[in-house]
Amino acid sequence: MADFLQELHNWIIGNDVYHIADSCEASAGWSNIGANTYDPTPDSNDYIEGTASLKTGNSASGQTSIGHSKILDNPLNMERMEFGIFTKVEDISQLSSTGAVIIYAGTDNVANVYFDTFPASAITEGEWCRVGKRLTDMNILGQPDIRSINYISAQWQFANTSVIIPLGDIKFDYINYGPAEHLASSATFYNKMPATPNLCVALFDAGGANQAHSPMQRRSIRILVRGANRSEGMDLANQAHALLHDGAGSALYKKSLTRYKVESSSVIAPVQQIGIDENSYLLLGFDVELITKEIN
DSSP states (O other), rough: OOHHHHHHHHHHHHHHHOOOOOOOOTTTEEEEEEETBBEEEETTTSSSEEEEEEEBBBBBSOSSSSEEEEEEEEEEETTEEEEEEEEEESSSBBOSSSSSSEEEESSTTTTTTEEEOOOOGOTTTTTTEEEEEEGGGGGGSSSOOOEEEEEEEEEEEEEEOOOOOOOSSSSEEEEEEETTTTGGGGGESOOOOOOSSSSSSEEEEOOOOOOTSSSEEEEEEEEEESSHHHHHHHHHHHHHHHOOSSSSTSSSEEOSSSEEEEEEEEOOOOOEEEEEEETEEEEEEEEEEEEEEEEO
C-alpha cells in the first residue's frame, strides 16, 4: 500500500492553501551561495507545483554547503504566517544529520532574516518534502520586517567538505507561505513518525480486505497526530479529520490522484487519544476506510 500512502500524503500537502513566494520556474533572479555551486537550473520533468523545479549541486569539493537566494520584486506580508519550501534530496547521507536544510525569509538581505534549521530526519530521501515553520517561532538575525519580506534563501549543509552533489541530486520548488494554523503547516509523513518535529501528522497502513486481481480495493488508513499539548494536537487532528470526512462533500470524494481514484472515504470514529510517546507528547488518531480504483 506504500504507493497509495505516498499519493494520499502528497494530496494532503497539495490540498492545503499556500501562497507562492516564488514558483521556482526559472533561474532568473537567483544568486548562488558557495564558490562551486551550480547555477539553479529548471527541471521540467520533476516538480511539485507549476511546470518546473530548480535543480542544484556543486562542481567541486571543499565547501560546507550550497544554497541560493533571491530578492523578490514585491515584498510580502507574512504576519501570522509560516514560511517553507519543498525540496528533494537523492542522497540524504551527503547532508548534515543535524542541520540538513536552512531556510531564510527576511528584509533586503541575509543580515535581517528569520531563519531555521531542519535535520535530515525531516526529509525522506528521494521524495519531495516540505520544510517550514511559523516565522515568529524561527530564529531572528538583525531586524527583519515581517510585513515586508522580500529576501528568500535556502541552504543545504554537507556532512563534510568532501561532498560533491551532482547537478539535480538536490532540487527545490514552490517556496511558499500560508496561515500557520493550517493543516500542512506541520510536517506530514507516511509509514513513519520521526522523533521531530513535535507537531506532525503521519499516515499508516491499517490493513483492509484487499481483493486480489481486482482494480477496486478497500483500504484502511490510520491517521496519527502528535502535539506538545492537547489543544495543539486536537486542532491539527480535527483539520485532518475534516479533510477526510465522509460523503460527497469531502474534498477526497471521487478524487483522481496519480495511479488511484478514491471512490469513497469514510471516517470510522471521532478523533481519539491514542497515548503518550516516549517524549511525553500526546498522540491522537482516527481511522479512515477508503475504496479506491486503480486508474493507471
